[in-house]
Amino acid sequence: MADKFDVIVIGAGPGGYVAAIRAAQMGLKTACVEKWLNKDGKVVHGGTCLNVGCIPSKALLEASHKYVEAKNDFSDLGINASDVSVDVKKMIERKNTIVKNLTGGIAGLFKANGVTPLDGTGKVVSGKQVEVTDLDGKVTTYDADSIVIAAGSVPVEIPPTPMTDDLIVDSSGALEFQEAPKRLGVIGAGVIGLELGSVWNRLGSEVTVLEAMDDFLPMVDSAIAKETQKLLKKQGMDIRMGARVTGSEVKGNEVVVKYSDDKGDQEATFDKLIVCVGRRPYTKGVIADGVGVGLDERGFIHVDDQCRTSVPTVYAIGDCVRGPMLAHKASEEGIMVADIIAGHKAQMNYDAIPSVIYTFPEVAWVGMTEQDAKAKGIKTKTGAFPFAASGRAMANNATEGQAKIIADAETDRILGMHIVGQQAGEMIAQGVIAMEFGSSAEDLALTCYAHPTMSEAVHEAALAVEGHAIHMANRKKR
Numbered sequence: 001m002a003d004k005f006d007v008i009v010i011g012a013g014p015g016g017y018v019a020a021i022r023a024a025q026m027g028l029k030t031a032c033v034e035k036w037l038n039k040d041g042k043v044v045h046g047g048t049c050l051n052v053g054c055i056p057s058k059a060l061l062e063a064s065h066k067y068v069e070a071k072n073d074f075s076d077l078g079i080n081a082s083d084v085s086v087d088v089k090k091m092i093e094r095k096n097t098i099v100k101n102l103t104g105g106i107a108g109l110f111k112a113n114g115v116t117p118l119d120g121t122g123k124v125v126s127g128k129q130v131e132v133t134d135l136d137g138k139v140t141t142y143d144a145d146s147i148v149i150a151a152g153s154v155p156v157e158i159p160p161t162p163m164t165d166d167l168i169v170d171s172s173g174a175l176e177f178q179e180a181p182k183r184l185g186v187i188g189a190g191v192i193g194l195e196l197g198s199v200w201n202r203l204g205s206e207v208t209v210l211e212a213m214d215d216f217l218p219m220v221d222s223a224i225a226k227e228t229q230k231l232l233k234k235q236g237m238d239i240r241m242g243a244r245v246t247g248s249e250v251k252g253n254e255v256v257v258k259y260s261d262d263k264g265d266q267e268a269t270f271d272k273l274i275v276c277v278g279r280r281p282y283t284k285g286v287i288a289d290g291v292g293v294g295l296d297e298r299g300f301i302h303v304d305d306q307c308r309t310s311v312p313t314v315y316a317i318g319d320c321v322r323g324p325m326l327a328h329k330a331s332e333e334g335i336m337v338a339d340i341i342a343g344h345k346a347q348m349n350y351d352a353i354p355s356v357i358y359t360f361p362e363v364a365w366v367g368m369t370e371q372d373a374k375a376k377g378i379k380t381k382t383g384a385f386p387f388a389a390s391g392r393a394m395a396n397n398a399t400e401g402q403a404k405i406i407a408d409a410e411t412d413r414i415l416g417m418h419i420v421g422q423q424a425g426e427m428i429a430q431g432v433i434a435m436e437f438g439s440s441a442e443d444l445a446l447t448c449y450a451h452p453t454m455s456e457a458v459h460e461a462a463l464a465v466e467g468h469a470i471h472m473a474n475r476k477k478r
Contacts, residue, residue: 010033011034161248181205184271194209404461
């Protein structure tokens with residue numbers, strides 16, 4: 001008979017491996033099932049985020065930014081760097097090394113915390129049983145008091161642009177180009193499309209982004225989104241809104257994409273095409289018929305605010321449940337669920353989940369936009385501060401962008417923070433912490449910030465909510 005566990009986690013992505021480690025730390029006998037195979041045919045942990053998502057894309061974003069900075073901006077700093085060139089293959093090799101080190105790191109963390117790795121495909125066959133099919137096809141059934149489904153998500157494919165060898169690829173394929181394509185098409189102006197488009201734009205590709213929606217980054221505050229779009233276009237990215245892709249045709253080593261916009265039917269020819277139109281939950285085959293775990297029509301698993309499914313002993317977290325498909329959201333859900341299973345009280349604040357787009361400058365936000373608040377009938381007051389007025393931003397040669405705070409007009413409570421600028425992804429944590437503790441804009445305004453720092457823009461934005469910014473002229477309050 002196979003081992004019995006207190007907890008079995010299906011999936012070792014940022015939700016699953018964190019849930020498994022936390023459960024083991026709570027004294028629970030824990031196993032984690034994973035089927036992801038690396039190029040050597042070995043099971044590795046980390047899921048999409050670590051293997052073909054968050055980490056490898058950031059490695060390429062950082063490397064490509066340093067290249068552009070050395071090529072175009074060093075002279076502004078008094079640094080002469082002539083004949084700057086890029087070795088894309090070496091860049092990809094470095095990315096792969098980082099991924100290998102981190103996946104190996106998770107294996108080490110499992111061992112250190114006493115988590116049992118189970119290689120293979122997991123399926124929930126009852127409220128307290130998981131069936132694991134290993135790489136050789138052998139099926140073993142394991143008993144568990146609690147089960148956590150953390151199966152993740154996969155890229156959405158669309159009929160007009162079926163994946164075709166090395167020409168039409170998804171986000172994973174876009175991380176493996178061995179050279180910058182001359183003409184690169186990107187379908188989707190979301191987080192992934194903008195990040196991948198930025199990488200190859202910096203490395204020399206002529207990038208055209210086709211987005212079906214009319215509004216650019218509708219989840220971001222409109223002022224921040226407008227500025228972001230302007231900055232990306234300035235960098236050379238051709239972003240076409242309201243462009244609905246209707247078909248594609250591979251002609252030799254080229255892809256001809258057909259789309260329609262307000263001017264009618266259009267065509268564009270590319271050497272490579274990346275399809276980034278979103279992701280869908282990976283739940284097919286993860287739950288056997290008759291178990292009782294409910295799914296919606298899109299494949300998301302129904303859960304409550306504490307990630308319980310309709311079966312009391314089964315939980316689900318991460319991309320396969322409601323909410324933003326973000327690695328850190330999945331990780332925090334994993335910790336919450338592990339704590340609950342261990343008998344502790346735990347709750348996650350879904351109103352304070354940060355999001356970041358790792359373009360340059362970065363775009364980051366948490367909480368409501370002005371348009372969100374207006375739709376809910378909440379009266380707001382706002383404060384914004386441009387990095388053009390920041391001493392540290394000037395020293396960093398990074399004066400593009402701004403920080404903006406949205407507060408309740410009656411209570412002064414911070415409802416949202418939106419930033420476009422260098423290190424926005426780091427600075428947004430200030431907004432997350434403030435919202436987690438129910439802070440007011442005045443709380444941030446009364447906080448002492450180190451000088452000179454980029455974060456002073458957040459301080460000044462908080463001061464600006466009441467028209468008290470020091471290092472810029474304030475708007476007159478009505």
